Amino acid sequence: MSICVRFGRRIWPFTIVVFVAGFSAFLTWLTLASAGVAAHVNFGWTTAVFLGVVTLLLVYVINCLRRHCAGGSRDSGSSQDAPVSRPSSSGGA
Numbered sequence: 001m002s003i004c005v006r007f008g009r010r011i012w013p014f015t016i017v018v019f020v021a022g023f024s025a026f027l028t029w030l031t032l033a034s035a036g037v038a039a040h041v042n043f044g045w046t047t048a049v050f051l052g053v054v055t056l057l058l059v060y061v062i063n064c065l066r067r068h069c070a071g072g073s074r075d076s077g078s079s080q081d082a083p084v085s086r087p088s089s090s091g092g093a
Helices: 012-034 038-067
Strands: none
Touching: 012 038
């Protein structure tokens, strides 16, 4: 994992990943428990949801940090994305 020093020492993005995954797992557990699913099945699905969300979000966060470190922090509304000119709508008859 090659993340620059500027972002490599910050832990808050990874804390947010664990928080979101934990919340998703809690909602899964709550839903399955209220549906009357067996405890071992509930535990299995809750663990699977937690690990799946952690994996997906970690991949996303690490790729975003790599892109940021590489200098790819362009605005989404940059002049390259903006239209060059718009046709004028004349209200003539």
